[in-house]
Amino acid sequence: MRDAFHDDLDKVSDDLVEMTTMVGAAMRRATTALLETDLTTAESVIAADDDIDALRREVDDRAVDLLARQQPVATDLRMVVTAMHMASDIERMGDLARHVAKAARRRYPDCAVPDQLRNTIREMAEVAEQLVTATGSAIANKDVHGAVEIESIDDRMDELHRKVFGELLDQSWEHGTEAAVDTTLISRYYERFGDHAVAVADRIVYLVTGRYGTQDEGLQR
Amino acid sequence: MRDAFHDDLDKVSDDLVEMTTMVGAAMRRATTALLETDLTTAESVIAADDDIDALRREVDDRAVDLLARQQPVATDLRMVVTAMHMASDIERMGDLARHVAKAARRRYPDCAVPDQLRNTIREMAEVAEQLVTATGSAIANKDVHGAVEIESIDDRMDELHRKVFGELLDQSWEHGTEAAVDTTLISRYYERFGDHAVAVADRIVYLVTGRYGTQDEGLQR
Numbered sequence: 001m002r003d004a005f006h007d008d009l010d011k012v013s014d015d016l017v018e019m020t021t022m023v024g025a026a027m028r029r030a031t032t033a034l035l036e037t038d039l040t041t042a043e044s045v046i047a048a049d050d051d052i053d054a055l056r057r058e059v060d061d062r063a064v065d066l067l068a069r070q071q072p073v074a075t076d077l078r079m080v081v082t083a084m085h086m087a088s089d090i091e092r093m094g095d096l097a098r099h100v101a102k103a104a105r106r107r108y109p110d111c112a113v114p115d116q117l118r119n120t121i122r123e124m125a126e127v128a129e130q131l132v133t134a135t136g137s138a139i140a141n142k143d144v145h146g147a148v149e150i151e152s153i154d155d156r157m158d159e160l161h162r163k164v165f166g167e168l169l170d171q172s173w174e175h176g177t178e179a180a181v182d183t184t185l186i187s188r189y190y191e192r193f194g195d196h197a198v199a200v201a202d203r204i205v206y207l208v209t210g211r212y213g214t215q216d217e218g219l220q221r
Numbered sequence: 222m223r224d225a226f227h228d229d230l231d232k233v234s235d236d237l238v239e240m241t242t243m244v245g246a247a248m249r250r251a252t253t254a255l256l257e258t259d260l261t262t263a264e265s266v267i268a269a270d271d272d273i274d275a276l277r278r279e280v281d282d283r284a285v286d287l288l289a290r291q292q293p294v295a296t297d298l299r300m301v302v303t304a305m306h307m308a309s310d311i312e313r314m315g316d317l318a319r320h321v322a323k324a325a326r327r328r329y330p331d332c333a334v335p336d337q338l339r340n341t342i343r344e345m346a347e348v349a350e351q352l353v354t355a356t357g358s359a360i361a362n363k364d365v366h367g368a369v370e371i372e373s374i375d376d377r378m379d380e381l382h383r384k385v386f387g388e389l390l391d392q393s394w395e396h397g398t399e400a401a402v403d404t405t406l407i408s409r410y411y412e413r414f415g416d417h418a419v420a421v422a423d424r425i426v427y428l429v430t431g432r433y434g435t436q437d438e439g440l441q442r
Binding site: 060063064067068071073074077078081084085088165168169173177178180181184185188 | 281284285288289292294295298299302305306309386389390394398399401402405406409
């Protein structure tokens with residue numbers, strides 16, 4: 001019966017890794033839509049978010065089914081519960097990618113991000129990519145060190161987010177209010193994407209060590 | 222054994238209602254801190270978020286304990302799982318109140334929201350209050366009609382959020398970039414607060430009817 005349990009749990013884990021792959025693709029494509037003013041890609045990302053939501057529901061259903069059939073206790077139980085929490089965070093990462101795509105769509109054919117900040121946003125997207133890859137890997141390998149690494153990759157995301165704000169609020173900002181408002185929200189979407197990756201990482205750490213990870217909150221707006 | 226299960230589940234439900242009371246107080250006080258430039262209240266809200274997080278962990282621990290000891294199936298199992306999801310949404314509402322308080326603190330002794338938009342933000346806070354009261358009540362009474370009502374109260378929040386953006390992006394905006402950036406984020410915090418209340422409501426509807434609620438996404442940025 002334990003083998004059946006662990007087989008089922010492996011399927012849940014595979015689904016979670018699949019979700020990270022999907023949100024990674026979503027954010028990568030949303031960034032393309034944004035920085036290359038690509039409406040078709042924006043629409044595609046927006047539509048594909050339904051698939052991420054569907055996979056999250058599948059994870060939940062598998063988890064509930066596992067609880068009902070196998071009635072796990074102790075660490076096994078915590079793994080199932082943790083999987084549900086992770087699915088929730090990863091789904092939210094997908095939503096944030098969709099928000100980036102919507103911002104791109106809203107301003108099409110203009111770019112929602114002024115030239116001045118495109119490289120910074122591009123770098124935030126690269127950090128997002130690293131975070132998602134690391135998250136998928138940490139889940140697949142139940143890897144605490146990988147999980148801790150995610151928290152320090154996210155420090156770079158917070159730095160970039162601060163950099164965006166530094167430029168927006170500088171006296172030399174000449175792109176007007178609309179661009180400032182759009183860029184504020186877009187930067188926040190990437191930053192929150194990172195926060196959710198850290199939340200997943202914290203849960204891996206908790207699963208393996210019993211200790212609650214602490215998120216670096218000091219820099220969040 | 223079923224009586225013990227339902228007693229335990231009632232405690233979880235009571236904790237969830239307590240959480241809604243706490244996040245309601247947090248958002249009410251954060252709004253005071255914001256609109257009345259009250260630094261002490263801002264600091265107090267920021268600190269008190271730890272209590273909300275602690276109660277969320279207690280809900281999770283109770284739920285896991287319930288699953289381990291009572292090994293519920295079917296609807297009983299779904300109730301426990303749903304409670305964990307709700308705790309997650311309600312905790313996030315507390316975080317959003319903390320973000321409002323941090324915005325107030327960041328700009329002290331100035332007000333982060335220009336005169337022009339203070340009434341609109343005040344009304345968003347009133348809608349937030351209604352949402353939280355309705356959410357606590359819907360949880361306590363397992364009330365589908367109350368839950369559906371929450372979705373329509375949130376329509377008003379979305380309207381107000383659009384109104385804020387309409388003013389920010391109007392040619393007549395004369396308060397500069399910093400105020401626009403701050404107000405963008407603050408308005409989003411209230412709007413996301415509403416979204417999470419709707420997420421809780423959707424779960425109540427799902428619990429009682431088996432149908433997934435649909436969030437009105439069309440107006441989200």
